[in-house]
Amino acid sequence: MIETAAREQRSAEPVVRPVRPRKLGKVPFVELADGRLQGVVSSGSDLARVYVSSISAATHGFSCSTNNNRPCGGLSGGSPCKHLRALADEAVLQYGLDRVTRYLRVEAGDDDDLMSRLDGTREAAPAAGVFSRFLRHLAYLELPGSTAPIAEMHWFPAVSAEVR
Amino acid sequence: MLGVQLAELTGAAPDGTEEALDLVAGFDDALAHGLGRLGGERSAALTALAGALDATPLGPAVREAAEKIAAGSVTDEHLAALAGGRTALFGAVHDALLGRLDAALGRTRAGWAEAAIETDAEAPLLGAARSWLQELAITGWRGVDHDLVSASDQAVEALLADPGARRLAVLLDGLAAELRASSPVATMERLPVRRWADLWARALLLCRPGGRSGLVGREEPGGRSGPVGREEQGSVGREEPTQVSGRLLILGVDVHEHATAVQAQVHAVLEPAGGARPRVVRVSVGAAKVDTIVGPAVWRLLDAHPTLLGALAERRGLDVTDMSLPASGDLIWHDDRAALAEPADPFVTARVLLPEAAFPAVPPLERHPVRIAEPVLVEGHRIGDGAVELDGHTLALDLDRLPGLGPLTPAMVTAAEACVGLVRWDGGRWTLQPLAVRGTLKRKPFEAHGGDWAMGPTDPKVVKAEAKAGDAVAVLRERAGRLLRR
Numbered sequence: 001m002i003e004t005a006a007r008e009q010r011s012a013e014p015v016v017r018p019v020r021p022r023k024l025g026k027v028p029f030v031e032l033a034d035g036r037l038q039g040v041v042s043s044g045s046d047l048a049r050v051y052v053s054s055i056s057a058a059t060h061g062f063s064c065s066t067n068n069n070r071p072c073g074g075l076s077g078g079s080p081c082k083h084l085r086a087l088a089d090e091a092v093l094q095y096g097l098d099r100v101t102r103y104l105r106v107e108a109g110d111d112d113d114l115m116s117r118l119d120g121t122r123e124a125a126p127a128a129g130v131f132s133r134f135l136r137h138l139a140y141l142e143l144p145g146s147t148a149p150i151a152e153m154h155w156f157p158a159v160s161a162e163v164r
Numbered sequence: 165m166l167g168v169q170l171a172e173l174t175g176a177a178p179d180g181t182e183e184a185l186d187l188v189a190g191f192d193d194a195l196a197h198g199l200g201r202l203g204g205e206r207s208a209a210l211t212a213l214a215g216a217l218d219a220t221p222l223g224p225a226v227r228e229a230a231e232k233i234a235a236g237s238v239t240d241e242h243l244a245a246l247a248g249g250r251t252a253l254f255g256a257v258h259d260a261l262l263g264r265l266d267a268a269l270g271r272t273r274a275g276w277a278e279a280a281i282e283t284d285a286e287a288p289l290l291g292a293a294r295s296w297l298q299e300l301a302i303t304g305w306r307g308v309d310h311d312l313v314s315a316s317d318q319a320v321e322a323l324l325a326d327p328g329a330r331r332l333a334v335l336l337d338g339l340a341a342e343l344r345a346s347s348p349v350a351t352m353e354r355l356p357v358r359r360w361a362d363l364w365a366r367a368l369l370l371c372r373p374g375g376r377s378g379l380v381g382r383e384e385p386g387g388r389s390g391p392v393g394r395e396e397q398g399s400v401g402r403e404e405p406t407q408v409s410g411r412l413l414i415l416g417v418d419v420h421e422h423a424t425a426v427q428a429q430v431h432a433v434l435e436p437a438g439g440a441r442p443r444v445v446r447v448s449v450g451a452a453k454v455d456t457i458v459g460p461a462v463w464r465l466l467d468a469h470p471t472l473l474g475a476l477a478e479r480r481g482l483d484v485t486d487m488s489l490p491a492s493g494d495l496i497w498h499d500d501r502a503a504l505a506e507p508a509d510p511f512v513t514a515r516v517l518l519p520e521a522a523f524p525a526v527p528p529l530e531r532h533p534v535r536i537a538e539p540v541l542v543e544g545h546r547i548g549d550g551a552v553e554l555d556g557h558t559l560a561l562d563l564d565r566l567p568g569l570g571p572l573t574p575a576m577v578t579a580a581e582a583c584v585g586l587v588r589w590d591g592g593r594w595t596l597q598p599l600a601v602r603g604t605l606k607r608k609p610f611e612a613h614g615g616d617w618a619m620g621p622t623d624p625k626v627v628k629a630e631a632k633a634g635d636a637v638a639v640l641r642e643r644a645g646r647l648l649r650r
Contacts, residue, residue: 006354006591007354007355007356008354008355008356008357008358009185009189009358009591009592010356010358010359010590010591011358011359011362011532011533011534011590011591012359012534012588012590013356013359013591014564015342015345015346015356015359016341016342016345016422016423018421018455018458018459018567018568019455019456019458020458021456021458021459021461021629021633021636022456022633023633023634024456024634024636024639024640025634025639028639028640028643030456032345033310033344034310034314035310047646048646050647094456134647135647135648136321137454138454138640138643138644138647138648139644139648140324140424140452140453140454141452141453141454141637141640141641141644142644142648143324143451143452144327145449145450145451145452145465145466145468146327146330146449146450146451147448147449147450147469147496147497147498148330148448148494148496149427149429149446149448149492149494150330150331150334150420150425150427150448150450151331151527151529151530151535152331152334152335152338152363152366152370153334153420153421153425153427153429153450154420154534154535154537155335155338155359155362155363155534156338156420156421156422156425157418157419157420157421157564157565157597158419158420158421158426158565158567158569159564159565159566159567160564160566160567160568161458161568163564
């Protein structure tokens with residue numbers, strides 16, 4: 001094998017691999033950001049309603065509310081609601097179990113249920129902020145395309161999802 | 165490409181390359197630790213960078229910046245001078261490497277005409293981007309955390325809304341996403357220090373007045389002065405684009421993407437109407453995206469260019485009429501001025517036309533080794549250890565650059581009897597990025613081009629997987645329609 005150059009000395013070194021494809025209908029938005037696994041989950045009953053769910057990496061505390069900040073009824077018992085479970089499942093599909101557990105600083109094997117490995121309790125989280133990040137995410141799809149070359153994109157080669 | 169050509173290409177690095185890269189590495193190390201608290205050794209690295217530029221017009225500014233920053237004053241102007249100095253060094257490395265490639269392959273490349281430097285008015289949007297870049301430099305990569313990354317959000321959002329600032333916006337968004345995924349960076353074992361310093365330096369230059377006019381291929385006529393071939397280091401200029409018509413023969417497509425942007429860059433040979441010398445050109449079409457749109461679905465974001473995508477998918481040539489072609493060789497695409505032509509074989513195009521074609525100049529601000537992507541045909545080779553071998557000389561294959569939006573696999577590439585690819589240089593070595601391959605696998609002949617799935621995948625297994633995952637683009641566009649316009 002020809003010796004590969006050190007990561008430190010490569011300009012086009014892939015840092016973030018493409019995420020894995022998944023169905024987006026139920027959980028249109030998932031991200032590992034701001035120290036949380038957070039995202040937006042569609043309501044099962046009302047097309048116009050979405051839930052904002054998040055789990056803190058530092059405390060494993062969880063939160064779920066509508067985008068209008070009404071608390072999710074499913075949280076009243078003190079355990080995670082179905083939206084949080086859907087969020088965790090889709091995050092594992094999108095990023096892989098390894099990346100999610102590393103971000104949340106939790107140990108979980110392939111056969112473990114991620115939610116059962118978290119021992120946080122219900123806590124307040126900024127739903128409005130996550131929801132506005134979701135809107136910003138969607139706004140990318142409204143930006144006009146371009147035919148002017150972007151030379152800077154040479155630093156971002158399209159690569160395979162798996163390391164080769 | 166012949167063995168003797170490959171031998172010349174991959175021979176000892178051009179004189180001065182290693183020394184230049186050592187100076188860059190010293191600067192990059194300082195940037196990783198933060199310019200706000202330089203120790204003696206790292207201050208010396210900045211002084212060494214300045215020393216290398218003493219004889220150039222940038223010399224005094226870089227020297228002053230190195231001294232002031234060592235004394236603790238990290239201003240915007242000083243950072244711009246250092247970014248300029250680092251960029252000039254990489255520009256020289258780029259020129260030496262591309263010169264080596266052209267000499268090895270016997271190619272003639274146009275010089276860059278010195279153009280009027282357009283200093284557009286200071287855009288208010290750039291201030292926020294600059295102060296974020298300054299904050300990053302003072303803190304150093306190792307000090308980057310979630311709060312510092314989030315501080316870029318507003319700047320990026322504002323820049324994205326301005327089509328004239330797309331280059332800077334896309335660059336900053338890509339850098340921020342990597343820093344976000346890596347935060348807190350202090351816990352990372354090995355940092356991509358050269359890469360992040362590259363992105364930082366380019367962003368800082370794009371933030372300067374005049375940086376925006378570095379956009380090649382704007383259609384309004386630009387000033388032109390001075391003879392072809394005269395060059396000025398670091399000047400941001402552009403030449404008046406010419407209008408061209410003719411037959412466009414595709415060599416292959418190179419796709420660039422990060423979470424929120426995609427660009428398909430088509431490498432092709434233009435046979436101008438009227439029989440002038442064929443010219444090697446690049447066509448770039450791009451779109452904004454989100455991270456959950458991946459694989460073949462990405463092509464759907466480029467559906468504003470059906471003729472171009474059709475030519476890729478059907479392996480055809482294109483007849484183009486009155487398109488703008490700046491000196492950089494970046495043909496500015498207008499899908500309505502193109503028509504599908506006869507089927508065209510990229511292996512034939514490469515074999516017949518590349519040896520006689522004219523190659524375009526590289527705009528000064530774009531001179532960095534990462535932009536080197538030169539089309540070649542490799543055949544009659546052996547493959548072993550992840551490299552092609554011609555007469556005992558080897559060129560490493562880049563098997564990572566085989567994205568899921570196209571049919572090429574490592575198995576195909578390593579079984580290929582002929583390969584059209586791009587010669588690139590990174591991390592001190594030359595590589596071959598395959599664009600189209602032809603060969604025999606399990607006793608069956610195959611041929612695969614990177615753009616084969618531009619109008620949708622043709623492999624039944626991939627079609628099935630796509631159907632199972634659902635239409636991500638449609639789902640998100642529907643959500644956007646419902647939520648953004650409420």
